[in-house]
Amino acid sequence: MPKIYLIDVTNRDGVQTAKLGLSKLEKTLINIYLNEMGVFQSEFGFPTTKHETLYLQANLELAEMGVLKPIRLEGWIRAIASDVETAFRLVPNIKHLNLTMSTSRQMIKKKFNSKKKKENIIAEMIKAVEKARALGAETIGVNAEDASRTDPDFLIRFGLAVKEHGADRLRYCDTLGYDDPFTIYEATKALAENIAIPIELHCHGDLAMAVANSVAGAKGVIDGGQDAYINTTINGVGERAGNADLVAVILAITKSKGLAGKYQFANAIDLSQAWKITKFASYAFDVPIPINQPGVGANVFAHASGIHADGVLKDPQNYELYNFTELGRGEPELVETGREICAGQYSGISGFRHVMGQMAITFADASEAREVLELVRYANVEAHKPLVEDELLFIAKYRKIARKLLTLKPLE
Numbered sequence: 001m002p003k004i005y006l007i008d009v010t011n012r013d014g015v016q017t018a019k020l021g022l023s024k025l026e027k028t029l030i031n032i033y034l035n036e037m038g039v040f041q042s043e044f045g046f047p048t049t050k051h052e053t054l055y056l057q058a059n060l061e062l063a064e065m066g067v068l069k070p071i072r073l074e075g076w077i078r079a080i081a082s083d084v085e086t087a088f089r090l091v092p093n094i095k096h097l098n099l100t101m102s103t104s105r106q107m108i109k110k111k112f113n114s115k116k117k118k119e120n121i122i123a124e125m126i127k128a129v130e131k132a133r134a135l136g137a138e139t140i141g142v143n144a145e146d147a148s149r150t151d152p153d154f155l156i157r158f159g160l161a162v163k164e165h166g167a168d169r170l171r172y173c174d175t176l177g178y179d180d181p182f183t184i185y186e187a188t189k190a191l192a193e194n195i196a197i198p199i200e201l202h203c204h205g206d207l208a209m210a211v212a213n214s215v216a217g218a219k220g221v222i223d224g225g226q227d228a229y230i231n232t233t234i235n236g237v238g239e240r241a242g243n244a245d246l247v248a249v250i251l252a253i254t255k256s257k258g259l260a261g262k263y264q265f266a267n268a269i270d271l272s273q274a275w276k277i278t279k280f281a282s283y284a285f286d287v288p289i290p291i292n293q294p295g296v297g298a299n300v301f302a303h304a305s306g307i308h309a310d311g312v313l314k315d316p317q318n319y320e321l322y323n324f325t326e327l328g329r330g331e332p333e334l335v336e337t338g339r340e341i342c343a344g345q346y347s348g349i350s351g352f353r354h355v356m357g358q359m360a361i362t363f364a365d366a367s368e369a370r371e372v373l374e375l376v377r378y379a380n381v382e383a384h385k386p387l388v389e390d391e392l393l394f395i396a397k398y399r400k401i402a403r404k405l406l407t408l409k410p411l412e
C-alpha cells in the first residue's frame with residue numbers, strides 16, 4: 001500500500017507570511033528539529049533569493065556533515081529556466097527542487113492576462129524541469145499553483161507532460177483553501193489514477209479545513225494507488241489563514257477513526273518532539289500558541305467541569321483521545337524568577353561565560369570564548385531577542401557554519 005510522507009514548508013510558506021519572519025539561525029534550528037522529528041523533507045528556502053544563499057549553502061553543508069540527515073532539503077523556485085540556472089549558480093549543491101507555476105483559469109486570465117496559454121504553461125514547465133535535471137537536480141517536484149481552481153482535464157494533461165519529462169511528483173496546491181475534504185479526495189484520487197505519479201497536497205486554511213483537506217487529499221492519492229506527500233507548517237503558520245499544522249496532521253493520521261492504522265507514514269515520526277518544535281516556532285515567529293491548538297495548546301489536557309474531571313481521573317481515555325506524554329509534554333519547565341544574565345548583542349565576556357557555563361559549556365581558551373561570543377552577538381542582532389539554549393549550543397558547536405549563517409552580504 002502506498003505511504004504518506006511529510007514535506008514541511010515552514011521555512012518557505014511560513015516565512016512568506018505577512019508580518020512574520022525568521023532569522024537564518026532560527027530557520028536552521030527548524031530544519032534540525034524537523035529532522036529529529038522524522039519529517040521527510042524541509043522546503044528550506046528560496047535558492048534564487050540572494051539573502052538566502054549563505055543560509056542554504058550552510059544547511060547543505062550540515063547535510064553533508066550528517067547533522068541534517070536523513071531529511072531532504074529542497075528549494076522552492078518559479079518554473080522558469082533562467083531561475084533554475086540562477087538557483088544552481090547561487091547554490092550549486094542543491095539537490096532537490098520544487099518548481100511552481102499557476103495553472104488555473106483565474107490565473108491564466110487575470111494574472112497572465114491571457115498572454116500565456118495552457119500550452120505555454122506546459123512548455124515552460126517542461127523547459128524548467130529539463131533544465132533542473134540537466135544541472136543536477138536529483139528530485140523535482142512540479143507545483144500546480146491554484147490547482148483546485150484548475151480545469152481537471154488540463155491538470156491531468158499538465159501532470160502527464162511533466163511526468164514524461166522527468167518530474168518526480170506533482171504538487172496539488174489548494175492555494176486559496178477553496179477545497180473541502182470531499183472535493184479534494186475526488187480530485188487527488190483522479191490525478192493519482194490518471195497520471196500515476198506521487199502527489200503532494202498543499203492546503204490552506206481560509207475555510208478552516210487545511211488539515212482535513214490534507215488528510216482527505218492524501219487518502220484520495222493513496223486510494224488512487226500513489227504515495228502522498230503532505231505539506232505542513234509548524235503551528236500552521238503560512239500565507240493568510242495559514243497552512244496545515246504539522247502536529248495536527250500527524251495526530252489526524254495516527255489517531256483518527258478512519259485513518260489510524262490504515263494509512264501510514266513511510267518513515268517513523270517522533271511525535272514526542274511536538275512540544276519542543278512548536279514552542280520554538282512560536283518563540284521564533286513571536287506568535288503565541290492558541291490555548292486550544294491540537295496537541296500542544298495549554299488547554300488540550302486541562303479539565304475543569306465536574307463530569308470531565310471525574311471521568312479523566314478514573315481513566316484518561318474517558319475524555320482524552322491521546323496522552324500528553326506522546327507529544328513530549330509533562331516535564332516541568334524551569335522559568336527564572338530572580339536575577340537573569342542574558343546573552344545579547346552587547347554582551348561582554350564575563351556575563352557570556354556565565355550564561356554558557358550554566359549549560360555546562362566550557363571553552364578551550366579565551367580566544368575561543370571570544371569567537372563564540374562575537375557570533376552570539378551577531379545572532380542577537382538578527383534575532384532581536386534572547387537566543388534559546390539550542391541556538392547558543394549550535395553556535396558553540398558549529399562555529400564555521402554559524403559564521404556563514406550570520407553573514408548577510410549586500411546585493412552584488
Ligand SMILES: [Zn+2]
Pocket residue numbers: 013175202204238239243
Ligand atoms: Zn501556500
